[in-house]
Amino acid sequence: MQILYNDKTDLLYIRLDERKQQVINKRVTEDVVLDVGEGDRIIGIEILDASKHLNLEQLLPVKYNV
Numbered sequence: 001m002q003i004l005y006n007d008k009t010d011l012l013y014i015r016l017d018e019r020k021q022q023v024i025n026k027r028v029t030e031d032v033v034l035d036v037g038e039g040d041r042i043i044g045i046e047i048l049d050a051s052k053h054l055n056l057e058q059l060l061p062v063k064y065n066v
Helices: none
Strands: 002-006 011-015 024-027 032-036 042-047 063-065
Touching: none
Parallel strands: 002 063
Antiparallel strands: 002 011, 011 042, 024 032, 032 042
């Protein structure tokens, strides 16, 4: 699992599966998008306006992309 955060766009991405594969984006709410891959498995979770929804300091380790 990998957690990536971009502070310029306030976007948090949680990657659950590192294998390369095609994904389909499924919007769950206005600010949450699931990346669904082979076998309908959730590959990643994208959270828009992440700082409004989560305490980012508690998500460690976090790799910040600047």
